[in-house]
Amino acid sequence: MSAVIVSSEGCHLNSGCGFPAPSADIFFLEPYATLHIAGMDFVIGKTTILVALVALVISVFFLAAARPQRMVPGKLQSIGEQGYLFIRDQIAREVIGKDGDRFVPFLGALFFFVWLSNLMGVIPGAQFPIMSSLAFPVALTLVVYATYLYLGMKHQGPIKFFSAAMFPAGVPKAMYILLAPLELLQLVVTRPVTQAIRLFANMFAGHLLITTFTVGAYYLLSPSIIGALGSATSFGVTVVLTGFEMFIQFLQAFIFTLLTAVYIGGSLHAEH
Amino acid sequence: MSLLAELTGSIGSIGYGLAAIGPGVGIGIIFGNGVQAIARQPEAYGVIRQNMILGFALTEALALIGFVVPFVFGK
Amino acid sequence: MKADGTDLPNSDDTRATADMAWRSVSNLTAGMLLYGGLGWLIGRKVGHQSAFMATGLVLGIVLALYLTYVRVSNMDRDLTNDRRNEQQ
Numbered sequence A: 001m002s003a004v005i006v007s008s009e010g011c012h013l014n015s016g017c018g019f020p021a022p023s024a025d026i027f028f029l030e031p032y033a034t035l036h037i038a039g040m041d042f043v044i045g046k047t048t049i050l051v052a053l054v055a056l057v058i059s060v061f062f063l064a065a066a067r068p069q070r071m072v073p074g075k076l077q078s079i080g081e082q083g084y085l086f087i088r089d090q091i092a093r094e095v096i097g098k099d100g101d102r103f104v105p106f107l108g109a110l111f112f113f114v115w116l117s118n119l120m121g122v123i124p125g126a127q128f129p130i131m132s133s134l135a136f137p138v139a140l141t142l143v144v145y146a147t148y149l150y151l152g153m154k155h156q157g158p159i160k161f162f163s164a165a166m167f168p169a170g171v172p173k174a175m176y177i178l179l180a181p182l183e184l185l186q187l188v189v190t191r192p193v194t195q196a197i198r199l200f201a202n203m204f205a206g207h208l209l210i211t212t213f214t215v216g217a218y219y220l221l222s223p224s225i226i227g228a229l230g231s232a233t234s235f236g237v238t239v240v241l242t243g244f245e246m247f248i249q250f251l252q253a254f255i256f257t258l259l260t261a262v263y264i265g266g267s268l269h270a271e272h
Numbered sequence B: 001m002s003l004l005a006e007l008t009g010s011i012g013s014i015g016y017g018l019a020a021i022g023p024g025v026g027i028g029i030i031f032g033n034g035v036q037a038i039a040r041q042p043e044a045y046g047v048i049r050q051n052m053i054l055g056f057a058l059t060e061a062l063a064l065i066g067f068v069v070p071f072v073f074g075k
Numbered sequence C: 001m002k003a004d005g006t007d008l009p010n011s012d013d014t015r016a017t018a019d020m021a022w023r024s025v026s027n028l029t030a031g032m033l034l035y036g037g038l039g040w041l042i043g044r045k046v047g048h049q050s051a052f053m054a055t056g057l058v059l060g061i062v063l064a065l066y067l068t069y070v071r072v073s074n075m076d077r078d079l080t081n082d083r084r085n086e087q088q
Helices: A002-007 A046-064 A074-095 A100-121 A134-158 A158-166 A172-221 A225-268 B010-021 B021-040 B041-072 C011-046 C051-086
Strands: A034-035 A039-043
Touching: A002 A034, A039 A046, A039 A074, A039 B021, A046 A074, A074 A100, A074 A158, A074 A225, A074 C011, A100 A134, A100 A225, A134 A158, A134 A172, A134 A225, A158 A172, A172 A225, A172 C051, A225 C011, B010 B021, B010 B041, B021 B041, C011 C051
Parallel strands: none
Antiparallel strands: A034 A039
């Protein structure tokens, strides 16, 4: 966002420049430092620092909340317990069932990482939702993908895992030729791709929308009635959209974790 | 005949936006009525759920067709 | 809510419904991708690209919807059987 504002400094409604609409360029941030190791470039930029910060905050918080282990919890411990119980009751036990308890750490880590990364989009100073660069949702999805494939093959045997998905009962034999590649494609390609793209597209669109209205509020600031009214309205819409965006961030984190739980449950309990 | 108005740019995205209105309303109606039916008669959950998912799949198909058509008919 | 989760209502039901609901979206996209892609490839070889791709897409959608229907019926039949076996 800083790149857009710097290039449009002093660019207001009647200054003669057009509206500097934010495009996908705002997602490519300037690096702070670049390391050249073994012929590859490692960039240390805002995103790197934010990701490290998110991981650090979550680790420190949950370690500090779990340390006291009192029967009657203090404040920090009870917040940590509520977070844990939310994942365990609403996601793991609802979807996977009784044996979902051992996946609660994994699901909890996913949920809080995605949620805090998304929240970085509205925290002043950071203001960049980490999940809006495609690499991060893809990385998380690869972990989930490996997990449910491995679990499915371990619990049901590799052949039965794929054949139970590919050949559902109650279908005339001739249709199997048409349906089996569809199911295979769905299991192996579509599931991870839609999971990653859903998270990425929501965060990308939300960030772009808020940026557009913020730049609009700045652009419309000019000594004219339309300018003043437009700027005030744009700013109001930015505030409303930020609230909406916070809800969407929580929802997308929840859906990502819920889908992970659904896929793990599908791998553990065989299809009939 | 003189040209009065012209629309340039990404018409496909406008098309998808228009195509998503109907399925959006439709899915809302399906699940809203489904939830209401479950609230009235919780024993019939299985039947209601079956029909809800079928209706949702059919309606979602229309939205996805709207997404794909610009690639089919465009250049 | 008990500590070990033994009083949960119908976790199997919820899991199957959630599974099926997300599956229907995946089915549709996979069907459109696979058969639309096949139609597009055939169209490139033969000519009239858009007609083959459109046919492939429609075929993919129809198959995906059929698959969703089959899976939902299976799921419902299995859950009803499970419930009936439990009550006996």
